[in-house]
Amino acid sequence: MVKAKQMVMLFVMMLISTSTHACDQQMDEPVASITVTNAWSRPTGRRTMSGVMYLTITNHSDSSDTLLGVQSDIAETAMLHATTRDGDVTGMEHIGRLTIVSGQTISLTPGGYHIMLMTLSGPIKKGDTVPITLTFEKAGPVATNAVVSMSAPTD
Numbered sequence: 001m002v003k004a005k006q007m008v009m010l011f012v013m014m015l016i017s018t019s020t021h022a023c024d025q026q027m028d029e030p031v032a033s034i035t036v037t038n039a040w041s042r043p044t045g046r047r048t049m050s051g052v053m054y055l056t057i058t059n060h061s062d063s064s065d066t067l068l069g070v071q072s073d074i075a076e077t078a079m080l081h082a083t084t085r086d087g088d089v090t091g092m093e094h095i096g097r098l099t100i101v102s103g104q105t106i107s108l109t110p111g112g113y114h115i116m117l118m119t120l121s122g123p124i125k126k127g128d129t130v131p132i133t134l135t136f137e138k139a140g141p142v143a144t145n146a147v148v149s150m151s152a153p154t155d
């Protein structure tokens, strides 16, 4: 009888130790492979049909990843653009894929890369937050909310 009791105790202790271990693993979550931070968008006029968004993408993983597309609930179409310059003429071109190598940070800033929000469902106003989802080849969809401001938020 005593032996059986000891066996039960041992079994219970094993259960406790394994469950503690499982809990430790859950708490030790890996850092997201791709982060999208500091997203901001400019307010638009009442009749403006398109908006712009800037943000920072960092690849924390050991391998390169590629941005395949962007999507926002407030725009019919969203896409990545690059600003082009030909002498005095400034234009934009659509960038279909953007590869971010391991450890690289790419900032979308005025005069450079930006996200174009086309056919807005309504004006973008100061105080709004604009949802945006970036889809990466490996990391999958990464969502964030952009603040609305005339210039890049400082923090």
Ligand SMILES: [Cu+2]
Binding pocket: 081, 082, 092, 114, 115, 116
């Ligand atoms: Cu553009």
